[in-house]
Amino acid sequence: MLKNIVTFFDVVIFLALTFVGDYNLTGVPAFYIVWFMMVLYRILTGLFFKSNELFFQSFLILLLAPVITFSIFKPEYYTNFLFFIILYFNAFPILERIISKSGYNWAWILIILFSPIATLSIFNGDGRLIFIFGPNILYRIFGVMFLLGLILFLSKLAEDRSVLLLVISYFSYVISMLSTGSRGGMLVLIVTTLFMVVSLRHNKLIINSVRFMFLSIFIFCFYYWDDIAELFWRLVYFDQSNNSEAGRIMFYNNALKFFDDNNPMNILFGLGDNNHVFSFYPHNIILETMVNSGVYLLCLLVFSLFIFIVFMNNSGRYKHTIVVIPILMGSMLSGGALDNYVVFTFLFYNVYILLKNNERTKNKEQRIKNK
Structure with missing residues (x-):
């Protein structure tokens, strides 16, 4: 029980430090606060600092020293990202522990638990789901969570390795990605799907289940395309006059x-x-x-x-x-x-x-x- 509680918080804290981004509390980047909490958490759970962390972070300081030194003369909030690069490495041991210890597949469980919110957002016609994070960060979070869960599944470290869990997790992942309305998210979805199919190509039951799901989705899209296009209009609207495309070209x-x-x-x-x-x-x-x-x-x-x-x-x-x-x-x-x-x-x-x-x-x- 304790092992699974630690595994849950490992996933949550790793995701928090990975995606805290530009949030700030009274002008202080939230990254530093989350990083400090992560350090305390590592000490409490016996994940102590090792020499390789110090050596690599020293390497990073030397590598980034010219840019950091030049930035000192014109300090901006943006400059913090250079220090984020150095400090983020302390999250690596938590990732190591997640993918090397058996336990519940919390990454997939969290995606499944989130899918009702994503579904509700789609049918409310929101277009782009915002849930703490914006849609362009949400699709990254979903992508990392799905791949993290897939790695645990493939390495046989997840306590539940049923085909049903895989199918439900993947379906929840697709729904969650669609809810972001992000075309970048669709590209990530395609790449992660290909990786999943290639990784599981020798398991006929799983591959046939995925094929059946894709065939069902294709048939549904074929007959109800107008309704689908209305729900996911942003994903099928490509034009240079579109602010998204025009802005990037600019x-x-x-x-x-x-x-x-x-x-x-x-x-x-x-x-x-x-x-x-x-x-x-x-x-x-x-x-x-x-x-x-x-x-x-x-x-x-x-x-x-x-x-x-x-x-x-x-x-x-x-x-x-x-x-x-x-x-x-x-x-x-x-x-x-x-x-x-x-x-x-x-x-x-x-x-x-x-x-x-x-x-x-x-x-x-x-x-x-x-x-």
Whole structure:
């Protein structure tokens, strides 16, 4: 019983620190408050700090030092995301514990419990569900929760591994994603569905159940398309005159204005949040990093993303990287830096692991030569 209570709070606290974003309490970023609560929780549950956390966070401080130093001269609320990147790593051990210990699949249970709210929102014609978080953050939360539950299911650590639970969880996940009215969420839904199908391809009962569900949905959509289009109008309305598409095109066009700045230090380390390029965050982590934090951090981000893609299967962190996919995809389509600090921490950690493993290989080869 106690084990399952701890597992429940592990999931809740991990999600809280992952998605607290730009919330603030009397001007203080809520991230720091949640982080402090997480530290106390780790101590109370015996999840003590280890040397690898200190080493990696020291690596991050050195990596981000130029941008942090340059930002000190023009401090903004936005600058906090640099410290979020460093501190967020302390949530990793909680994620480790979630995906390595058996217990109830709380990630899926929470999605199932939330589905009535999502269903009610859809049939009320709300278009885009707002529940504590906005729709563009909600679809990331649902995506992470579903994949986290799927990893537990696949690793046979979930106490209930019935096909019925999988089908109910997936159906609840689909309903929850549809309720956000987010096209980015639909892309995440497609990718996570493909991952699920590929992962379970050898289980005929599950695959046939999923096929039956998809066939039923297709037939229902075919006969009731007008009603469905009215309920989910935002998901089927694509036009450049649409504020969503037009706004993003404008951000891409405006991004080039960044290079009009005559100060090379601004080009290298960014203009900060209050800049002449964007009046609002551009819903794209690449563009925002370039303008707000400069070419230096952009190069680190792109390089880390390349390492992530090429060496994901060889990093020894397959399960961890899968969990962050919805956030990584979402960062290219929506949200600002204060929503996407998680991406930087995960990507930089892959680089750190690669460098660390490379150093170990060199030391091993050197010892062999010395013999």
